[in-house]
Amino acid sequence: MNPLEGLLDLQSHDTRIAQLEHRHAQLPERAALRRLERELAKRDEQIADAEQHHAELARLQRRYDDDLSSVLAKRERERGLLYSGQVTAIRELQSLEEEVAALGRRQRVVEDKLLEVMEELESAGAALAELRTGRDELALRIDAISDRLTAAAAEIDEECERVRSDRAAVAGQIAAELLELYELLRTQIDGVAVARLEGTSCLGCNLTLPLMEVDRLRRLPDIGEAPAGGIDKGSATCPSCGRILVL
Numbered sequence: 001m002n003p004l005e006g007l008l009d010l011q012s013h014d015t016r017i018a019q020l021e022h023r024h025a026q027l028p029e030r031a032a033l034r035r036l037e038r039e040l041a042k043r044d045e046q047i048a049d050a051e052q053h054h055a056e057l058a059r060l061q062r063r064y065d066d067d068l069s070s071v072l073a074k075r076e077r078e079r080g081l082l083y084s085g086q087v088t089a090i091r092e093l094q095s096l097e098e099e100v101a102a103l104g105r106r107q108r109v110v111e112d113k114l115l116e117v118m119e120e121l122e123s124a125g126a127a128l129a130e131l132r133t134g135r136d137e138l139a140l141r142i143d144a145i146s147d148r149l150t151a152a153a154a155e156i157d158e159e160c161e162r163v164r165s166d167r168a169a170v171a172g173q174i175a176a177e178l179l180e181l182y183e184l185l186r187t188q189i190d191g192v193a194v195a196r197l198e199g200t201s202c203l204g205c206n207l208t209l210p211l212m213e214v215d216r217l218r219r220l221p222d223i224g225e226a227p228a229g230g231i232d233k234g235s236a237t238c239p240s241c242g243r244i245l246v247l
C-alpha cells in the first residue's frame with residue numbers, strides 16, 4: 001500500500017477516535033446528571049431545614065403538654081382542697097376558688113396554644129413528607145440517568161476500543177520515521193496531520209495551491225512510494241497548513 005494512503009487511513013482512525021472521545025465527554029446524560037445532583041443537594045438542604053422546624057414544633061408541643069399536665073394536676077389539687085372540708089375560713093375558701101378559676105383560665109390558654117402547635121406540627125410533617133417523597137423521586141431519576149450514562153459511555157468505549165485496535169494495525173504498516181512525523185504534526189495542527197490534495201486544493205485547509213507548487217509536488221520523486229526517510233518534509237507538505245499532502 002502507498003504509505004501516504006496508509007497515513008490517510010491512520011488519520012481517519014484518529015479523527016474517529018477524537019470524535020468518539022468528544023461524544024463520550026459531551027454525553028447529554030452528563031449535563032442532566034449534574035443538574036439533577038445540584039437539585040438533590042438543594043432538596044437535602046430544604047429537608048434539613050424542614051426537619052429542624054419540625055423538631056422545634058415537637059419540642060414546643062411537649063412543653064405545652066407538660067404545662068397542661070401540671071396546670072391540670074394543680075387545679076385538681078386545689079379543687080380537692082376546696083371541697084375537702086378541711087378549709088373552713090371564708091377568706092381562704094374564696095382565695096382557693098379564685099385560684100381554681102385562674103388555673104381553669106390558664107388551662108384554656110395552654111390548650112389553645114397546644115392545639116395551634118399541633119396543627120402547625122401536622123402541616124410541617126406533611127411538608128416534610130412531601131419533600132422526602134420528592135427527594136426519593138429525584139434519587140430514582142438520578143439512578144436511571146446514571147445507568148443510561150454508564151450504558152452510553154460503555155457503548156462508546158467499546159467502539160473506541162475497536163477503532164484503536166484497527167488503528168494499531170494500520171500504524172503497524174507505516175514506517176517508523178513517517179509515523180513519528182505524523183504524530184509530531186498531529187500535535188501541532190489540530191490533530192490532523194495529513195490531507196489529500198484534490199486538484200490544486202489542500203483538503204486540510206482548503207487553500208488552493210499555485211499551479212507551479214502543485215506541479216512541483218507532483219514531480220517530487222516517488223512521493224507515493226517513498227520510504228519515510230525519502231520524504232522531504234518541507235516540500236511534501238502544504239505550504240499553508242503544514243499537513244502532509246497526499247496526491
Ligand SMILES: [Zn+2]
Pocket residue numbers: 195202203204205206207238239240241242243
Ligand atoms: Zn493545507
